[in-house]
Amino acid sequence: MEDRIVANDRYADLNSSDMRFLSAVGKGSHPRTITQVGDYLRVGRQTAHHASSSLIRRGYITKMTNPNDARSQWLILTDKGMEAVVYYRNRIRSNVKGMTKNFSEQEMDGMIGLLAQMNSFLDSKRVEGTVSSRRKK
Numbered sequence: 175m176e177d178r179i180v181a182n183d184r185y186a187d188l189n190s191s192d193m194r195f196l197s198a199v200g201k202g203s204h205p206r207t208i209t210q211v212g213d214y215l216r217v218g219r220q221t222a223h224h225a226s227s228s229l230i231r232r233g234y235i236t237k238m239t240n241p242n243d244a245r246s247q248w249l250i251l252t253d254k255g256m257e258a259v260v261y262y263r264n265r266i267r268s269n270v271k272g273m274t275k276n277f278s279e280q281e282m283d284g285m286i287g288l289l290a291q292m293n294s295f296l297d298s299k300r301v302e303g304t305v306s307s308r309r310k311k
Contacts, residue, residue, distance in 0.1 A: 185258050185261060185262075187232060188234075188258060191225065192225070192228075192229060192234075193258070193259070193262045194215060195211065195215065195222075195225045195226070195229060196229065196234055196235070196251065196255050196258055196259050196262075197259055197262070197263075198211045198214050198215050199211055199235055199249045199250070199251055199255070200251045200255070200256065200259050201214070205238065205240075205248035205249065205250055206248065206249055207240070207246055207247060207248060207249065208222045208223055208226050208247070208249060209222070211226070211249060226249055229255070233252055233254050233255075234251070234252060234254055234255035234258060235249050235250060235251055235252060235255050236249075236250050236252055237249060237250070238250050
């Protein structure tokens with residue numbers, strides 16, 4: 175069973191995979207296609223289509239035809255989707271603050287440095303296409 179974001183909450187119908195998908199849709203300043211979101215998340219087309227269909231049905235995202243290419247559809251967060259992403263990001267920030275509130279400045283600096291190094295490494299692997307994916311075949 176997948177973990178739910180918050181029980182007894184207005185976003186209780188979302189799990190962590192849904193939130194990752196919504197966050198990817200809302201990332202950046204330009205709309206993304208289903209394929210682009212799937213590639214970013216390193217999931218197959220079928221998985222991306224299933225996730226987008228489910229989130230459209232529940233009112234978190236909508237599709238819009240790309241004005242430059244009528245064959246292409248952009249995914250757009252609805253107001254409900256934007257609110258869910260903001261809620262999720264704030265919840266993560268709150269959890270991180272709670273976990274780190276007793277860290278010294280030196281410990282925080284060390285942790286931030288390590289996380290930055292890990293992020294750079296993972297970004298370089300994403301570009302190279304070598305980060306292992308969890309695609310079902």
